[in-house]
Amino acid sequence: MIKGLLAISAALAVGEAIVYLTQWPLPASVLGLIALFLALQLKWVKIEELTAITDFLMQHLALFLIPPCVALITHLDLIQRDFFALLGASVLSSVLLIWVVGWIEQLLAPKERS
Structure with a gap:
């Protein structure tokens, strides 16, 4: 669960950094989702690492x-x-x-x- 939370937090931080550095008028959360998608596609993050945290978030x-x-x-x-x-x-x-x-x-x- 901790790895998944760190992966999601890192992706959001990447999105925030991109918006801060480039001043793009896009929501940082959208760029963070794109970063998480790319990390999943590049197999830097495994889907199994995210299931525990995503199940928890969906329940709440x-x-x-x-x-x-x-x-x-x-x-x-x-x-x-x-x-x-x-x-x-x-x-x-x-x-x-x-x-x-x-x-x-x-x-x-x-x-x-x-």
């Missing part, structure tokens, strides 16, 4: 959702004021995401022979 996932929920409750006035803009952005981004994923799937799927 509800605890990670409490802070965002509290933040939403404390900012209800902002949500009410910009409700339609938020709703429109959510619907538009969801439709765009579905369209892009479908388009990429059609590009990558093997062609059927008639």
Whole structure:
């Protein structure tokens, strides 16, 4: 479990370092996930080392959702004021995401022979 926690922490630290050094406008957690993926692909980290910590984190996932929920409750006035803009952005981004994923799937799927 400790090796997995260290691997995840190191990947997040790499993401934080990349954002700090390059000033890229990307979330460090996303870059950390990419770093962890690369470490897994290069076999620097074994998937078995991550299973204990990921199982633990998944069992306690509800605890990670409490802070965002509290933040939403404390900012209800902002949500009410910009409700339609938020709703429109959510619907538009969801439709765009579905369209892009479908388009990429059609590009990558093997062609059927008639």
